[in-house]
Amino acid sequence: MKTDIKSTLENYIFVLPAVVIFSVFYIIPFIAVFMLGFYEWDGILALKDAMFIGLANFKEIFFQDPSWWQAMWNATYITLIALTLQNIVAFLLAWACDREIRCKNFYRVVFFIPPVLSEMVVGMAWRFIINDVDGANLVNRMLISIGLPQLVHSWLSDPKTALTTVAVVHCWKGFGWGFLIFLAGLQTIPRELYEAARVDGANAWHSFKNITIPMMLPVIVLVAILTVLGTMQAFVLIIGLVGGELAGHTSVPVLRILASMRGSSRFGYACAQGISFGMVLVIISFIQYRFSKHTRQA
Amino acid sequence: MFVNRILCILLLIFNMFGCAPREETGKVTLTLWHWMTDREQAFSELAKRYEEKTGVKVNFELFAPSDAYTQKVRAAAQGTNLPDIFGILGEKRDFGSFIKAGHILDLTPYMEEGEGTWKNKFFAKALAVNEFSPENSYGVKPGIYGAPIDIMTIQMLYNKNLLKQLGLDPRKPPLTFQELLDIGKKVKEAKIQGLVSGWGELWMIDCLANNYAFNIMGKDKVLATIRGEVAYTDPDWIKVLTLFKQMQDSGILATGVVTMVNKTAEQLFANDKAVFAFNGSWCVNVYRGMNPNLDYAVMLPPQASDEHLMSIWGGAGSSFMVNARSKNKEEAVKFLEWLTDRDQQAYLAEATQNLPANKDCLGKISEVLAHFASGMDIATHPSVWGVSEFPVVIETWNKGIQAIIIKDKSPEQVAAETQKVKERELAKRKK
């Protein structure tokens, strides 16, 4: 009995530092922000002068704020593109670099350059690449040179294409992370499994389907969850590329929250938006987690 | 090995812990927070001069960009850690909140002293931005709460070379709105860009729309609309919105003008890529840096109506306030008096190509700047109207104009949407 209690206490010590830091620096601010969601406060007056308004902020978000839901939809759209385009490319690249090919190290370094660059630079550089008025118009020129002049477009100014263009640039910036994590995951698959499969007569596609994918499943889920969380919260890139929300077409939740905080000085409302946003993310992530557990058990 | 490394790092940290700047006892030190990166050098020079003159040390602390500066000031206000002197960015309403929360020293007694010696040094309109009039709608005790250190106006600019290229007389820029639209066709044919402005930033759209609103219906009706007495669906307001539609249709607006931040617009105009720009007097310094040979001049936005005068936005550019809880209030006020005095203002104006707030030193400024300054006569600013529109309404309005420009919505739609949001906000306040 004594050793049991001692053992349990020892186990607690492992998580103690994390829990302490977490409680102080996350839980306390979280409670503050959560409570502020129920108040009308401009962020400047003394806190004691904030006005309690109950669920009014939340009611407004859910029923009277179409710009919020447009922002959510835009973020979802970008995230869907990220989940597919970004992660498939990342996986393929990681798989390619896992094999024995030349210049492997070169690629591993180059693919990580996009995440390293600051978002400001990425926005400016890609605006330069894509835009015709204040840039070099490279994309359109390339399209013309490969014989597709009818596809020439004002990619960033046209409301129909602006969001997709932003999404693609975002994928470009983000795939380096997926690449890295997938690569790490691929490295931990024991080589013997592949050897054994080859001896048994399996070809490349077979071993990919029956060894790589199942062993990588937890990593794939991990990357998917991280992708959703990261992409839904993106916003700096949008300002760099299209200067703002383009009448709502490139609006995203974080930009809306910042607008509430700074533009309209409605700190309480911004907190309510933040909490609503968080709830949505939690729901999405848990659905992902449950889904992955299901497929693993199958 | 691991542990050693950690210990080394901890030692380094505690080393830094103990390196907090120490204050010299007996000597007064003022701390001033600002966001004006472009003036940092000029400010250090001024701080040096002041210390030589009075022995008071002034620490100019820069926190940029202005968004982050705003957050820092608000956080410090909550924690009552504000410095002796600082500036406030944002709307008049926010300024009012700072005052109501007790952070800002009322400068009226100092301004009125000696029959208003300090007060009379300034352009009246520059001071008006920092002033709260009796019966103001913000619930603030009337008075002057800040000292302006420069003024600015926002007008249109045109590139003389490009006008010549289009076959027009560079000495005769367009005076009426229709003339501007006609140039649009020429611009399209010549395949150059027409008007650039930072319309990715909503407030710039607001400025021009407001200018034309004053021109079309006059100040009184605009203020009545803000007070809720006139609807945004009024034909005059729809006329304002239609102007933007006309501009877009005529081709005078640059491609992607609603995706530009102001800096992008400035870069385009500076590099001879656009015929017109809509920008503020600070642009003179920017253009000088990117293209000293740029041949350009200032003009008012072309009139759309003869009923009322054209108006532009202008007033105080940046201002400084004194922390009401500062331990060095008197010294801080004295410093601001010195800073806004003629010699210092002249120095700042020359060093940073800005317009001084002090009336007596418009002496040696460039022709372009002088032209900007002359606009002060017809300048106005939301901060001096005594009423503010609801931010949500302004946002809907500006986003609506963006939508008109990208051909997403019609002027009538935008007017209806704006009015709906306005009515919702009014209903909330009634409760």
Next chain:
Amino acid sequence: MKTGAYYKIKKIAINTLIHLFLISVAITCLYPLLWMISSSLKTQETIFRDISLFPHQFHFENYVLAWQEGGFGRNFLNSIIYTTSVVVGIVIVSSLAAYAFSRLTFPGRNVLFIMFMAAMMIPIPGSFVALYLLLNKLHLRNTPVGYILCMINVGLSTSIFLLKTFFDKMPKELEDAARIDGCSKLGIWRHVALPLAKPVLAVVVVFNALNVWNEYVLALIIFDSRNFMPLQVALQTFQGEFITRYPLLMAGLTITALPIIIVYLLMQKYIVKGVTQGAVVG
């Protein structure tokens, strides 16, 4: 019957395709980097006029200017100290916690883990003011320790999540063997779990290093004195309210990107094949 030649050609074709794919992606990755560097070598006047990647004149002095005016001496050192402390802190704290969540049992384990996960999913924009006031009360505002603790918290949840996923996949046989040998729990963590998790630890290091290195808003709000500011805050001085000195900004950003690339180069060596080779006791 498929001849040997067929297989050989097939292999070359596949390899070529793979290389084409890799190279085209690599080019898109390199272009913005080259744009940044070439912009840093131009002048304020030519930076937007000259759209070629190769500047007509190479203005290397931009780097010297950026270094001096950007306060790269002190602020650079600050950034290095903050980043190193936070990374070391997170590696220790999160690996301990992740190991416990993965391999140890104690009441409330699942609840605590879910809390950390929820924190990852519920970002709190606007938490800056709350953190500011909190640090104020703790007398840790305007101190490096306060900033470091805040930043440790920022990366904690994701790091724990990453590490737990990998710890879950670890073969249990090694741990059992170590325990039979008389190793304590801490010993197992230190001698078995950590070495096996090197690839993931490398990812955690890079991830957090990047976050701390690029952070500036929290630093700007918490710190009052210039001496404590990290590099990113100093860089902002090139982004003026009205005038952005682009060449200096680009030079500053290039210098800023270098240490992170170095960290990545060092760490990616750990993401190598065969880390678990031979580790599975047959």
